[in-house]
Amino acid sequence: MAEQLAFGTKIGIDEMPTVLVVDDDRDLRLAMCAMLAKRFQVLQASxxxxxxxxxxxxxxxLIISDITMPGMDGTVLLQEIRGRDLDIPVILVTGKPQLEGAIRAVEYGAFRYLQKPVNPRELEQVIDEAIHMRKMASAKRSLFQMTNGTPGTASDRAGQIARFERAVESIYLHFQPIYSLDRGTAVGYECLLRCTEATLSEPPALIRAGDELGRxxxxxxxxxxxxxxxxPRVPEHARLFVNLHYADLNDAELFDPNSEFSRHAERFVLEITERESLDAIAQAQDKVQQLRALGFEIAMDDLGAGHNGLAAFAQLEPEVVKLDMKLVRNLDRAEKQRDLVQVMFDFCEQGGMQVIAEGVxxxxxxxxxxxxxxxxVQGYLIAKPQRHAQEPPNPWDSSKE
Incomplete structure (x- = not known):
């Protein structure tokens, strides 16, 4: 029986629950598979x-895994599993129990942490409990999803960590041009966050995950x-507009004068949104001045969308102000809205600030x-975000069609 067990081979009949056994010790792995084969379909991996x-x-x-294995150990495997399925119970076994390993097992949501040699009766009892908990967890998660709840278990956090790390590793940008009507060319490109991790593909979801994890x-x-x-693809006369989360002002790397980013400071404008609370950052005004001293210009994004307008002006003293798209939408049909935008534009111009209208x-x-x-101006009429910075057609040509 044991010799017939191969990697990925199912044992038993379809009605049986499936268990995956992971152990680099072939003899122990096959012995475990043989013991489980009477009650379960058994898959195995070395x-x-x-x-x-x-x-x-x-x-x-259910998954039963050794902890100490070459390459990817059991706790790393557990973290990867949590990134794929929050509810699969994982039993970790080890011949050399250590406090650090036990702590990591609990942190990543292991169902149980057992020491080798595993007592067969104890293992059978733990397996029964695990499979029961698997069913309960799946039902509970379905209920939470129906009611928009958040379970918040250790396995949830481990899965969130795994998904977040995959998302960060896959980050790339799209670029939307900022067009000068007077000069007839793009003078900047806003960098828009993208990633390939399906569960965090929307920027707010990724940023929220980063907030929750403190990362x-x-x-x-x-x-x-x-x-x-x-x-290198951006024309010398154009700059890249990079959005800053307010917490970025606590990142020492951003203020490093020797970093490659700082060495190209004159090519970047740092956008801070009006929606963010700068009060949450100690000495926010001083930090903004430090960035300006490095050569960066500061833009206040989404003016008109939040409630911090005057306070943000006072703290940021921005060189650039971006009008929120809600102020631009249907501007041609709303007289009071045009009057408001005119007042905001005049105020900014008198203060020496450039104004960008978003969402045109x-x-x-x-x-x-x-x-x-x-x-x-910036918006879909000018050009949709693209994978690389490209010169858009003249928007006046589009407006005549």
Whole structure:
């Protein structure tokens, strides 16, 4: 029986629950498989990488894994599993129990932490409990999803960590031009966050995950690195607009004068949104001045969308102000809205600040903005975000069609 067990081979009949056994010790692995074969379909793998390959094709009810294995050990495998399925119970076994291993097992949501040699009766009892908990957890998660709840278990956190790390590793940018109506060319490109991790593909979801994990700085660093990689494609007269999360102001790397990003400071404008609470950052005004001393210009994003407008002006003293798209939408048909935008534009111009109107989608909105005096525009009428910085067609040509 044991010799017939091969990697990825199912044992038993289809009605039986499936168990995946992972151990680099072949004899122990086959002995465990033989013991379980009477009650379960048994899959096996000799290391963490093989286990992930099995999981790409099968969803077992339970995983039993050794901790100490070459390459990917059991706790790393557990973290990867949590990134794929929050509810699969994982029993970790080890011949050399250590406090650090036990702590990591609990942190990543292991169902149980057992010492070798495992007592068969104890293992059978733990397996029964695990499979029961698997069913209960799946039902509970379904209920939470129906009621928009958040379970918040250790396995949830481990899965969130795994998904977050995959997302950060896959970060790339799209670039949307900022067009000067007077000069007839793009004078900047906003860097827009993207990633290939399906569960965190929307930027707010990724940023929220970073906030919850206390790892927002990793997102900011990945964005800045991606912007640097695009810089050689950007014309010398244009700059890249990089969004800063307010927590980025606590990242010492951003203020390093010897970093590659700082060495190209004159090519970047750092956007801080009005929605963010700068009060949450100690000495925010001083830190903004430090960035300006490095050569960066500061933009206040989404003016008109939040409630911190005057306070943000006072703290940031921005060189650039971006009008929120809600102020631009249907501007041509709303007289009071045009009056408000005119007042904001005049205020900024008198203060020496450049104004960018975001979210321009129609020729009529473009005409209304031009009538107010706005020179810099951004939006789908100009160009949709693209994988690389590209010169857009003249929007006046589009408005005539």
């Amino acid at each position: 290391n963490g990488q093989e286990a992930l390959a099995v999981l790409s094709e099968h969803i077992p009810e 927002t700085d990793e997102i900011g660093r990945a964005i800045r690195q991606a912007a640097l990689e695009e810089l 989608e129609t020729p009529e909105e473009l005409q209304a903005l031009s009538g107010i005096g706005v020179d810099l």
